[in-house]
Amino acid sequence: MAAVELRKLCFRYAGSEKPALTDIDLTIEEGESILITGPSGCGKSTLVRVLMGLIPHSYPGELKGEAYVFGMDVKNTPVSRIATRCGIVFQNPDNQLFTFSVEDDVAFGPENLALPPDEIGRRVDEALRLVGIEHLRHSSPNNLSGGEQQKAAIASILSMKPSLLIFDEPTSMLDPSSSASLIQRIFELKRSLDETGGKTTVIIVEHRIDLLLKHLSRIVVVSEGRVILDGDPLRVLEDSFRKKIPINIxxxxxxxxxxxxxxxxxxxxxxxxxxxxxxxxxxxxx
Ligand SMILES: Nc1ncnc2c1ncn2[C@@H]1O[C@H](COP(=O)(O)OP(=O)(O)OP(=O)(O)O)[C@@H](O)[C@H]1O
Ligand SMILES: [Mg+2]
Structure with a gap:
């Protein structure tokens, strides 16, 4: 089963005349590492909102076509159910951390799944270890640096054991060296999850193509709400270069x-x- 399957997907935000997404056909197999890139306002965040079911459930508008995530039809699957398979880290980790300790934030998802306390404890320990912030478990998210908050946000997603990890501009709040280590960490994480028998799919929206290139299986370029290029990373970058598409080559x-x-x-x-x-x-x- 594909991780993501979009067929002729179109979306227009309520009150907006122009569609944000038009005729998107996109299949992503389990285990892939995909970059979604394209000029500002082209529809990247809108696309990942569909994959989390936030569109149509939290953003009003007109959705046409089909969107499946691990076979679940996003139109009639509750966001809470999609969240058991897909986790998203937004560009501003502040939006994602809302309790008084890192540990509580990381436990929040598994608690909502009503898992037994010892399983919750195991998941919290593992998620903190995977991102390397065990020492921050009792800290308040408000007292962390941007990079540490970003790691706490990732841990709070990992404790749900998602098969699809989505990052929407995860480095936008970080300095160049923290950006490089975050990207490195994301793909080390994928490798270590895959080694324990998983097949984690990573979708990342990011402008820092230089940091990502060696990790990617595919690049998808979106322009004005349409997928205009999709395929092997180097080939897509070369096509973008020749067609003068404004992405960060x-x-x-x-x-x-x-x-x-x-x-x-x-x-x-x-x-x-x-x-x-x-x-x-x-x-x-x-
Ligand atoms: N909540 C919203 N309500 C109405 N229109 C929206 C909303 N969010 C985005 N849009 C519009 O939809 C289009 C696509 O926006 P989107 O945020 O998906 O682009 P993006 O590629 O993520 O841009 P960026 O690189 O700046 O993050 C834009 O025209 C934007 O103005
Ligand atoms: Mg965006």
Whole structure:
């Protein structure tokens, strides 16, 4: 069964004349790591709201077409049921943390599932360990740094043991080095969940393509509410470059795309030094 299946999906927010999503066809298999990108206002957050059932259940509007998440039809499945399989981390973790201790926030989801107390305790311990914040369990979320709050928000989702993890611009509140370590942490997390027999699907909306590229199975580019490119990450970036689609293609790749045919380059360079060497430049110093 696919993790996500959207067929001819259209959505228009109530009171808005223009549709936010138009004719979206998208299938995401279990275990994939997908980047959804595209210019501001193109519909990325709207798309992930559909996957959580927040559209249509919390946002009024007109939804047409079909949307299934693990076979559940989002139109007639309660958000609370979808939340047992899908967890979302929003760009502002503040919206997600609302109790007086990290531990209580992380326990909130499993408590709502009415799980036995010892199972809740195990889940909280495991989620805190996975994101590396056991030492913050008794802290108030208000006293944490942006990066720590982001980790607490991720732990509060992991305690529900979701099969689909969605991140909507998780690094937007973080400095460059915290952004890099958060992205690294997300995919380490996926690997460790997969090692314990799971098949976790990751969907991430993010502008920092450079940090993500090596982790992705696919890139989906959305423009004005439509999927305009979908496929192998490098191919999608090259198509975006040639079609001048305004997404954040790493500069090194832009140079590679420009010269690869003329200079007979077969693979993208990982560093500027490697590119210089591929182009026959000096390699010895520095
Ligand atoms: N709650 C809402 N009510 C009405 N219109 C909305 C609402 N949320 C978003 N929109 C509109 O829907 C369209 C898509 O917005 P959306 O937030 O999904 O874009 P986005 O790609 O996530 O943008 P960004 O990169 O800035 O986060 C935009 O035209 C936006 O103004
Ligand atoms: Mg958005």
């Amino acid at each position: 790493p500069p090194l790749l832009q140079i590679y795309f420009r010269v690869k045919d003329k200079c007979g380059l077969k693979n993208p360079p990982a560093t500027v030094k490697e590119l210089v060497s591929m182009l026959g430049g000096p390699t010895s110093n520095g």
